[in-house]
């Protein structure tokens with residue numbers, strides 16, 4: 001049986017949050033926003049953030065852009081070669097007032113394939129009396145670069161938040177959090193995902209308390225069924241419907257935020273299909289997005305996408321953020337109306353045609 005964690009427990013520990021390249025900059029910023037005295041000695045690697053934590057675990061819940069929380073057992077490989085003394089001492093500290101002490105009982109644990117694993121397992125079992133259970137662990141001891149870490153299963157993203165049903169093309173939820181953050185949705189916005197799949201991005205908008213209306217469309221009825229399951233527990237008014245992104249069933253200037261991960265043309269669709277889909281969809285986006293609206297679109301079919309934006313009247317890319325996830329390196333493009341398009345919109349409103 002997996003242990004629960006008391007997220008209202010006050011703990012002190014040296015922690016490592018596993019994120020993704022490209023996402024980690026925003027996570028770092030959010031950690032600095034919390035700052036001292038809860039988070040001190042904040043540092044980053046290319047895909048993670050580390051800090052000394054002194055607070056209630058629930059204070060970490062707003063930091064949505066990490067998958068795994070670990071206790072740092074060791075930061076230098078040399079120390080490990082000389083035995084695991086430091087790592088055992090850190091584990092012990094964590095059982096006495098650190099993250100591991102917040103678990104509902106003695107954890108089951110596993111140790112990944114690291115050098116000296118056999119004797120280390122013996123030491124942990126003897127010192128703490130924990131059960132070594134590689135299949136149902138609460139604490140997973142792994143090497144990550146130069147770090148030796150004790151992952152706390154109960155603080156994994158999939159256990160911190162509501163369970164998400166997935167489809168094969170579902171976006172990594174950590175990337176999903178980034179896309180939503182980049183879109184900066186407000187509480188009273190209408191937020192739309194025209195390639196909604198299982199609805200990951202819409203559930204994320206609701207989870208951070210933004211968006212007054214959520215709309216999701218997709219060409220696939222199967223994907224929409226999964227999205228319905230995911231949005232069942234969401235209180236924000238929402239509507240899911242089948243539609244092709246080339247012909248959106250929405251009035252002009254009706255959407256504040258469009259957030260989507262598009263068919264990349266690799267695992268979903270093809271480059272050839274995208275060469276028709278992208279320009280037609282972007283023309284629709286320019287039509288339905290409000291003058292001061294913002295869109296965030298993730299794709300790996302980058303050259304085609306950039307060319308399609310350039311050829312779409314009234315919109316432009318204002319920022320690009322590349323991420324790495326699942327062996328792919330897609331880019332999130334932030335899109336807004338051009339100044340000219342905004343001026344024309346103001347004129348249209350003055351003339352009473354808005």
Ligand SMILES: C[S@@+](CC[C@H](N)C(=O)[O-])C[C@H]1O[C@@H](n2cnc3c(N)ncnc32)[C@H](O)[C@@H]1O
Nearest residue numbers: 169170171195196197198200218219220244245
């Ligand atoms: C990358 S997936 C989106 C995954 C979604 N964000 C999630 O987390 O589950 C792309 C989606 O676009 C849909 N799609 C493909 N072509 C489409 C089209 N022409 N119009 C609308 N949806 C389309 C697919 O059915 C798929 O669900």
